[in-house]
Amino acid sequence: MKKITIAAALLAAAALATPALAHPGLPGHAHGFLNGLLHPVGGLDHLLAMIGVGFWSALLVRGAQVFFAPAAFVLAMLAGAALGVNSLYSVETGIALSVVALGLLILGRVKLPLALSVMLIGCFGALHGYAHGSEASGNIAAYMAGFALTTATLHVLGIGLGRTLAGLPFATVAAGALMTAAGASLLIS
Numbered sequence: 001m002k003k004i005t006i007a008a009a010l011l012a013a014a015a016l017a018t019p020a021l022a023h024p025g026l027p028g029h030a031h032g033f034l035n036g037l038l039h040p041v042g043g044l045d046h047l048l049a050m051i052g053v054g055f056w057s058a059l060l061v062r063g064a065q066v067f068f069a070p071a072a073f074v075l076a077m078l079a080g081a082a083l084g085v086n087s088l089y090s091v092e093t094g095i096a097l098s099v100v101a102l103g104l105l106i107l108g109r110v111k112l113p114l115a116l117s118v119m120l121i122g123c124f125g126a127l128h129g130y131a132h133g134s135e136a137s138g139n140i141a142a143y144m145a146g147f148a149l150t151t152a153t154l155h156v157l158g159i160g161l162g163r164t165l166a167g168l169p170f171a172t173v174a175a176g177a178l179m180t181a182a183g184a185s186l187l188i189s
Contacts, residue, residue, distance in 0.1 A: 031138025036146020039132060040154060045095050045186050046128060050151050052102035052179055053121055054158020059109055059166055060117055068114060069121040070155035074148050076122035077129030081144050084133025091127050091134075098124040099183030106162075107176025109169075 040046045050073075057069045102124070104110070112120070128151075136143050165171040 031136065031140070031143055033139070033142040033146040036132075036143040036148075037150050039143075039147045040150040044182060045092075045099055046151075047154065048099045048179055048182055049095065049102060049124060049128060050154030051158035051161065052099065052106060053124070054155035054160075055162035055165075055175065056102055056105050056110075056158075057117075057121075057155070058159045058162025059106065059172065060111055061114060065114060066159055069118050070152065070159070072118040072122040073125035073128075073155065074152055076125035077132065077151060078144055078148055080126035080129025080131075081133030081136065081147075082129075083126075084130035085136050085140060087130070087134040091131050093187065094127040095131060096183055096186035098127055099186060100180055101183075103176050103178070103180030103183055105176070107173055107180060109172060109176075 040050055053070050053073050057066050060066075060069070101120075132144070132147055133140075161175075162172075165175060
């Protein structure tokens, strides 16, 4: 019962949080390792996507393969960040859609072949990374190391949450529905 209460509290906090996007559209405002560490938790869009990647991975596979999709996300995010440095294009709609898609994948407990899952999650990672890179300035390598570390940590948190709730179908349905709704609210705001 304690696990259900904790999971419900986390999900409620995520659902009730204001839709503060991590990317206000001002290039060059993020730099250094500390900014990178804090960036993924600075907006609901990133926080939900990072936890959602881990959560869905936990529902998808067992064993060490559970880390394949999160690793693809982090690597693609870094590649996207490298492409996004000095860019003027916005990818906020794609980021919000990734949250919706992850919510639907969790809601439906969708099991795709591992290679397809890794590619899909990699695409989401590239979108998030592109947005990170478009805002980078100063010590970009340290900034990227910081957000990669926090992202990987949030993926592991999502894996733990997914494994904890996997035996409770109503909890995964609720988590998926809340994430889908949060993603949809990000699209509207």
